[in-house]
Amino acid sequence: MSASLTSSPETIITELQAIVGDDKVRSDAEILLSHGRDWTKAHTPAPLAVVFPRTAAEVQAVVKLANQLAFAIVPSGGRTGLSGGAVAANGEVVVSFDYMSHISDFDPIDRTVVCQAGVITEQLQDFAEEHGLFYPVDFASAGSSQIGGNIATNAGGIKVIRYGMTRDWVAGLKVVTGSGEMLELNRGLLKNNAGYDLRQLFIGAEGTLGLIVEATMQLTRAPKNLTAFVLGVEDFNGIMNLFNRFQAEMDLTAFEFFSEQALQKVVAHSAVPRPFESVCPYYALLEFECLNDEVEAQAMALFETCVEEGWVSDGVMSQSLEQLKNLWRLREDISETISKWTPYKNDISTIISRVPDFLESVETLVTAQYPDFEIIWFGHIGDGNLHLNILKPDGMDKDEFFKKCATVSTGVFEIVAKFGGSVSAEHGVGLLKKPYLSYSRSEAEIALMRQVKQVFDPKGIMNPGKIFD
Amino acid sequence: MSASLTSSPETIITELQAIVGDDKVRSDAEILLSHGRDWTKAHTPAPLAVVFPRTAAEVQAVVKLANQLAFAIVPSGGRTGLSGGAVAANGEVVVSFDYMSHISDFDPIDRTVVCQAGVITEQLQDFAEEHGLFYPVDFASAGSSQIGGNIATNAGGIKVIRYGMTRDWVAGLKVVTGSGEMLELNRGLLKNNAGYDLRQLFIGAEGTLGLIVEATMQLTRAPKNLTAFVLGVEDFNGIMNLFNRFQAEMDLTAFEFFSEQALQKVVAHSAVPRPFESVCPYYALLEFECLNDEVEAQAMALFETCVEEGWVSDGVMSQSLEQLKNLWRLREDISETISKWTPYKNDISTIISRVPDFLESVETLVTAQYPDFEIIWFGHIGDGNLHLNILKPDGMDKDEFFKKCATVSTGVFEIVAKFGGSVSAEHGVGLLKKPYLSYSRSEAEIALMRQVKQVFDPKGIMNPGKIFD
DSSP states (O other): OOOOSOOOOOHHHHHHHHOOOOOEEEOOOHHHHHHTOOOOSOOOOOOOOEEEOOHHHHHHHHHHHOOOOOOOEEEEOOOSSSTTTTTSEEEEEEEEEOTOOEEEEEEETEEEEEETTTOBBBHHHHHHHHEEOOOOOOOTTTOOOOOHHHHTTTTTOTTTHHHGGGGEEEEEEEEEEETSSSHHHHTTOOOOOOSSOHHHHHTTTTTEEEEEEEEEEEEEEEESSSEEEEEEESSHHHHHHHHHHHHSSSOEEEEEEEEHHHHHHHHHSSSSSOOOSSSOOOOEEEHHHOOOOHHHHHHHHHHHHHHHHEEEEEEEESSSSSHHHHHHHHHHHHHHHHHGGGOEEEEEEGGGGGGHHHHHHHHHHHHHOOTEEEEEEEEEEGGGGGEEEEEEOOOOOOHHHHHHHHHHHHHHHHHHHHHHBOOOOOOOOOOTTTTGGGGTTTHHHHHHHHHHHHHHHOOOSSTTSSSSS | OOOOOOOOOHHHHHHHHHHHHHHHHGHHHHHHTTTTTTTTTOOOOSEEEOOOOSSHHHHHHHHHHHHHOOOOEEEESSOHHHSSSTTOOOOOOOEOTTOOEEEEEEEETTEEEEEEETHHHHHHHHHHHTTEEEEEEEOOTTOOBBBHHHHTTTOOOOOOHHHGGGGGEEEEEEEEEEEEEOOOOOOOOSOOOOOOHHHHTTTSSSTTSSSEEEEEEEEEEEOOSSEEEEEEEEHHHHEEEEEEEEHHHSSSEEEEEEEEHOOOHHHHSSOOOOOSOOOOOOEEEEEEEEHHHHHHHHHHHHHHHHHHTEEHHHHEEEHHHHHHHHHHHHTHHHHHGGGGGOOOEEEOOOOOHHHHHHHHHHHHHHHHHHHHOOOEEEEEEGGGGHHHHHHTTTSOOOHHHHHHHHHHHHHHHHHHHHHBBBOOOSSSOTTTTGGGGGGTTTTTHHHHHHHHHHHTTOOOOOOTSSSSS
């Protein structure tokens, strides 16, 4: 499928310069390194050049040129991906959206706003806030990730239980297909049943069908007085009971969990205090809009019920924005804190009700094979998404560690398949999960995906080798 | 694209009987008439036979047979469609899901339930209610429409502003593609970014890619103490101001509108009283969960603001379930009430902020061309979806009326195109909107849709001639 270079690098660069200008095509070592990979750092970047278009028309011209000269394109957003979806290791032309970060056409009645693909997530969040609204998709890399990349990977994060994934906030999408057609999909409409919703195909396609150049994003009412509980629980069934009980009565904005090991790491490496004295195997973080005194009383009553039922052994509720932020740090700082142990990371999901058995199966597998490995669990119980992290033991060689983890991966994905889960809950497939796609998708589905790609990208020039070969 | 019959009708019927049993293949005149069309009644039904499978495996066998013997299939749900999507007028085999109405595998933690394609919408709503939950997609035909058909047309309805369309409630989808492959798409997962989300393609594809045989449907918390305002407004800008103001502060579950003409028709033909004495050009129906006294006070304060601003001239708030139901009847009974005038109906949308200008443009057009025609407007302002109804003047011949309306259609769709709207907001394209698809979708998009169909239905046997030729 992947396009081979039939034109000389010099010709390609000259033609690219004719489209975007000399200074917007770069091939110095520094930029090839920075823009040739994402956060995975697992592959050696080797793009031919990095091009920085400023308009949708320039992007379209670049794609048409790629068809003509037969070079491959790798889209590049904030490069915060964790699956290698933005890696360019085979002489591709990287199309960066760094110079397409304009926000326009805000409408307060529609509560929509048009973003060029390179708008940073936080930039959109701030824009919404300035206009008394809210962009609810949020995650640790919001300060660097770009809207185009978020859409291409259908980014999830910490508020999915209430607000859904990026998919749910894309009211319109302007794309350039692999064959160079510019499509304006759905154009901001809330209700539109006029033919296939092709917009949905581009969301989560990781740039393999075409390039997202612009999106009309939906905003919503800003949440009021967000308030969080952190509750200590003895076992996973307790977490599920807790989840079930709260969800039946209240509209939660988040339901996260983390283990005592995760908590210990965070408090040992930052100024954030433990939430309370009791030590529990697991903790749940619940967040809701405390709209008024009645909601607060209801939340407290539910908490007390959960204590009486024996599901919760201790707990704390935030009383200020400061306390809310500190409780969130217990969960949000985990990833950065454990990064010094060069962790093996895996992002998997199952249906919510199977999470306890799923987690136990994975833990049993890892512990049996590598009893010395420390496992750090955290994730989004409210949507069945677990982040498995295995820390490299001090003194173990990095390569040896990752080699051992590779055997873990196969076992983990076998469990995922047994539980009908997903090999990639929110990080996408990219290069890293490609060998394991068949644990989540049937051969018939993968064959159909290949044919769908063929429709939009007949020459196979769009992010070749990602998701499937 | 449409498959021609190359096997004799007798052979086809015999082979179908071998799959589903003799009594589940019918070709008597009565069933050919009832199952060969939908609510549009615009085409003369002429299917070859109607087959009633009971299992997904039987459906798959029928599709494989269709590939082998080259006959076309038309899927048939509750046949409540308004675009002719379920019309079989060319000797097709109708596959009815009337005998596939089993609900199973309810899980209270996941809040999901597995429905065979023939489950009636109301059956699912009742099931949810029995389990203390809620299936929120609701519309006038909920007592007849089937889940499979709802998904195939991405049905919308009266609660879209809060709960979205059918698309948002499909956690998993079992389909048989046009080539006879059985796919299990997404399997109930809330987070799953492992490759293209093919489930989204089947939603809203009106049976042109394959047959939906089973769906895992998401349920949610039951709303509490639903309460409605009906407010009289002087002009459409007032409605928009009202909408904007309420939406900024509260989570509305509905925001509907109807005209004085619509109201007059309903109160003249039923026992429902006018909401209040004042006569206003338009009325808005707002619904929200009145969770506690504070929410009620907030709603009343917003209402008073709207009166002070001059947007609202009169209003009433429901104080009981009985009153809530009566207020809703003012809106929900319109369609049935006006059916005696054999109305021309059109289901169109634009972005919310453009609704006032859009409505005025359409009204100006119709009034200029046919000053004697009475226009009845109602619809879902909260999502930009208007239902245009033109009543047949008494004494005018039906054929003459619809001929005149056909010239209205072209003008209306030109306005739709000018406003960047949709020629079908929630009713789908089917046969009726097919000639107008290009007013909403570009030629490039339509060409891509055709190629996508080719991938899933290479022999063109699935609901041929619907959406596009």
